[in-house]
Amino acid sequence: MSWNLKKTKYQALIIAKEKAKGFASLSKICDCFELKRDAYYKYKSRADKRKEVEQHIVAIVKRRRKSLPREGVRKLMKSLSQDFEKQQIKVGRDTLFNILREHKMLTLRKKYSARTTNSYHRFYKYNNTIKDLKVNRPNQVWVSDITYIRTVKGFCYLALITDMHSRKIVGYDLSDSLELKGCVRALNKAIYQAKDIKGLIHHSDRGIQYCSNVYTQILKRKKIGISMTEENHLL
Known part of the structure; x- marks a missing residue:
């Protein structure tokens, strides 16, 4: 077993013991993984900001979906561009897609078809007379x-x-x-x-x-x- 793996297991064991006591301090966690507290707070700040932006995006899409519930991601990018700009939100199509997927807000495209034949009627139905016919001229x-x-x-x-x-x-x-x-x-x-x-x-x-x-x-x-x-x- 490598030294890094042993060290990781040891660090996890220390945190587990601390949690068993009812707490695991941030200082202890940072020390175990040789991290600085400033790095943790910077990461947490970025994560909180992303979460806040994500919530704004979800709220904007929900308002739009009240009037157009079947609007897909591509159309939302166009129709909501001004709303995103007002909120100073920069979001790409892939990011919007991932956010809507995470919140189970993607629309499933329905396949519509039109039925053109209704053979259940009272009128006489004729036989197939061309099944074995050789067609060799126009207007035949x-x-x-x-x-x-x-x-x-x-x-x-x-x-x-x-x-x-x-x-x-x-x-x-x-x-x-x-x-x-x-x-x-x-x-x-x-x-x-x-x-x-x-x-x-x-x-x-x-x-x-x-x-x-x-x-x-x-x-x-x-x-x-x-x-x-x-x-x-x-x-």
Whole structure:
């Protein structure tokens, strides 16, 4: 065992004996570890100052969180910069992150998604007629789908009709809801722009928009075949 380790154990033993008596003086602790009292007080002063600054930061963040409870560290750095300057507090992003983590004030980012397909409805669901079909020309199969676009104010819904052979978007409509009208507008736009739709098959999922009477009647009037996936997603 090295001399330093023996010395450390001896010092710890002395402090333990002093504490057993009910006290361990600062002088005794400093002597055991060969420290100066001034060094201890300087360290304690810095620690107390850091603690005080930390409490100010927590108080400022708590006030902000009353109105914006989900605001993350990056946004807090920007929105609270003036508050920190008024309090003469210099804090970096990493420091703020560590303080909020220590006080269990970090916000967990929620993952939001928009559901675009509802296949639980009363309308007729068609079979998948393109499962083994070889697509070798444009306007042979159109694939319809709805995707969502995240915006500051919420979600927008993009109804798309894509030619399966050329991968070209032949019809689209952007709407702020999942109502049938957006899909109908996309379909009518695709039909209007198409030159030859003889033998065309329309393929989609089994969502209520595509199974609705309004949508399927347009396809039937134009003599467009109807195909749907067995599941709630496209092939």
